[in-house]
Amino acid sequence: MKITIICSSQRRKSQTLKVGQYFAEQVPLAGFQEADIYDLVDLNIPMWDGNDKEKKKCNDWNTIRQSVYNSDALITLTPEWSGTASPLLKNFLMMLEPAEASDKPILFVSVVRGISGAYPIAELRMNSLKNNRMIAIPDHLIIRNVEDVLNEAVSINNNDQNVREKIYSSLLVLNLYSHALHSVRRKILKKPLENRPKYGM
Numbered sequence: 001m002k003i004t005i006i007c008s009s010q011r012r013k014s015q016t017l018k019v020g021q022y023f024a025e026q027v028p029l030a031g032f033q034e035a036d037i038y039d040l041v042d043l044n045i046p047m048w049d050g051n052d053k054e055k056k057k058c059n060d061w062n063t064i065r066q067s068v069y070n071s072d073a074l075i076t077l078t079p080e081w082s083g084t085a086s087p088l089l090k091n092f093l094m095m096l097e098p099a100e101a102s103d104k105p106i107l108f109v110s111v112v113r114g115i116s117g118a119y120p121i122a123e124l125r126m127n128s129l130k131n132n133r134m135i136a137i138p139d140h141l142i143i144r145n146v147e148d149v150l151n152e153a154v155s156i157n158n159n160d161q162n163v164r165e166k167i168y169s170s171l172l173v174l175n176l177y178s179h180a181l182h183s184v185r186r187k188i189l190k191k192p193l194e195n196r197p198k199y200g201m
């Protein structure tokens with residue numbers, strides 16, 4: 001099983017990237033043999049204007065697209081800025097096509113300094129999966145008080161430990177969905193669904 005991890009803060013050296021790197025360390029323990037991690041702020045992916053030809057010419061897009069194509073699952077991490085999910089992540093999810101993403105499980109993670117963090121999850125669940133046809137697993141994660149957790153190799157207090165346990169549990173669930181949906185995709189590949197519209201309603 002392979003996984004792609006997407007971090008999406010608009011600034012470098014972000015807390016979101018810190019959490020993403022923790023995920024990258026943990027995914028082998030949950031049964032993923034291979035992981036790619038990307039920080040969207042480091043990639044040159046323009047805001048999509050619907051021009052497919054330009055999209056195909058974008059090297060960074062082709063790299064990340066290929067990673068998703070080869071993966072069985074995705075984890076996306078967004079900071080909450082002004083109550084919204086990252087525009088970089090929204091753009092990325094808008095650009096993804098069913099060809100690389102359809103019927104693959106996705107774990108949404110939001111990252112906040114304080115105690116907020118629910119809005120980006122609600123937003124992503126509502127309107128980021130219609131056309132790429134990914135499937136959000138029931139578990140999502142909100143990493144609150146992020147500056148106080150995941151800073152050391154081992155947990156330093158109950159809150160830190162609690163966050164690590166929740167992450168591990170969500171990764172196990174994601175791995176189960178990866179296996180289950182792999183068989184769904186294999187069946188669809190073998191016998192394509194008749195009249196399935198390219199995009200959802």
Ligand SMILES: Cc1cc2nc3c(=O)[nH]c(=O)nc-3n(C[C@H](O)[C@H](O)[C@H](O)COP(=O)(O)O)c2cc1C
Binds near residue numbers: 079081111
């Ligand atoms: C422009 C801006 C807006 C922010 N808005 C919110 C917000 O609406 N709610 C919140 O809980 N935190 C907010 N934060 C704080 C972030 O949650 C915090 O910086 C956290 O570390 C995640 O961002 P990062 O990954 O860029 O570090 C905001 C931060 C910035 C820079």
